[in-house]
Amino acid sequence: MSPRNGHASAGPLRVDLQVVADMVEPRARVLDVGCGDGALLDWLVHHKNVDGRGMELSQAGVNAGVTRGLSVVQGDADQDLRIYPADAFDYVILSQTLQATRDPKGVLVELARIAPRAIVSFPNFAYWRVRWQLLTQGRMPVTKGLPASWYETANIHQCTIRDFALLCEELGISIERGVSIERGGRARSFRVPPNAWINWTCELGVFLLNRK
């Protein structure tokens, strides 16, 4: 798809979305699952000439995406990825959504079916601040990355980076790249597969996955 004439994306991307965007090759076919208001997809279309599609649960998000001229399907990751045939895309993005799905393993399997590469980001439940709160206060942690209380949070399937790495291994998915988003907005690449140090220190991880 060619970039639209005279359209300006509204401002810079959130730092974690920029990291995701940087992992995508130009002119790729991209599906953004849980695309929100379409900011990331819009950026990719405009700056990297991708052929993009979005899936989003919220009406407001779909409206916003559709108004930007994006193709957004209202749906959720747990039920609606089946509408896409195998290898429909070059990249599928699941940004800060995995921990809110009902069947994260099933979702990862679907991602691997739909595209050879996936970009997945999620808050790491083994981040030291999270461990510290649970250890010292004995309460479900509330942090900048996990702001909702236990009875209100949409995050029904929290995991740690180590959990994630093991699940990928089990599903035959290899981690090609890993980036840690730090407080203050710095992005730091780390060696993969991620080690114990990363499991302690990374608050929000962004992973580029390859099916083997």
Place this chain on the structure above:
Amino acid sequence: MRKPGLPEGPGFRRVDSKDLPGQRLHLGPDKPLKLDGGAILSPFTIAYQTYGALNADKSNAILILHAWTGDQFVAESHPVTGKPGWWHMMVGPGLPLDTERYFIICANVIGGCMGTTGPKEINPATGKPWGLDFPVITIGDMVDAQAMLIDHLGIETLFCVIGGSMGAMQVLQWAADYPERVFSAVPIAGTARHSSQNIGFNEVGRQAIMADPDWCGGDYIVHGKSPNRGLAVARMAAHITFLSEKALHQKFGRNLQNRNEVTWGFDADFQVESYLRHQGASFVARFDANSYLYLTRAMDYFDLAAEHGGVLANAFRGTKTRFCVFSFTSDWLYPTSESRNVVQALSAVAAEVSFVEIATDKGHDAFLLDEPEFRATLAGFLEGAAERRGLKRP
């Protein structure tokens, strides 16, 4: 005690098509319409309305496909009933289908009864109304006739084809049959084919009409009669399918109509009965019974997948059209699952497709009613598409 049964109502006022406002395209023997069923319709007339103006590029035309009992009077008072245009909330200056920016076209479908050739028009071969001699037409035939109108208007590519219910079927047919001529397509509350239940309900309606002794085997016009009761019953049954159970019960409940207790008879005791009888009675004033038969038949026969080897996706292979599919949560006539089938077929061929399910309790008819979320999303989609097309704001 009042005799039970349908009220006499405003009565059937047979509208002479030539008295209707709007435009006419008469296509003569050099431009026959080859019907899917094998027959040829020639000559024939298309009655249509337009709003707004075509731009110099002829790139701003929107074709509205009306639903089963709709017509071309989208945004003006209906010439027979005086009611506001059926989509007056969507079509007009500053509205999503902005008449100051787009050229809006709406044509009465082939087989209809508001000016386009249909069973109540005169068959030139006999000098009498067609009646059941009129050939059985399909959604594909409706679309082919519309394409001839678009040719006549000198428009190569339509900016958008949009319609609800039977209109959505026509949208899908347009996108499948004329992919190069459709820049964007908006099927609303639609389906790619009728289910058994849909066919069943239509059959009930048809049987009601045909069981009316005044139907006269389809020749009622010649006999100076009108199968009002049968048509009214058909309409009552259909109308229930357009509403959600919840909304109907919220509106009427078990409330009695202008009385404190039941009459122990078969009068319209309940408000809902009175409402439906009124729906039936006012319907017969503006709609032709045979048209009802032909259009329900067209909807029952519609099956886009069957036209393409049984695989719906094949109908859209290679399409460059941008789609926005709408469904409504409480529509049980053409439920969201039908729209999802269409979305799945389009996704299978990597089409540019958006899909929105609007939360509402207004049922199948929601697209005709005041639904702000629907209006906002539609406006957003058209805005995005217009930008892609290079259509500047006025």
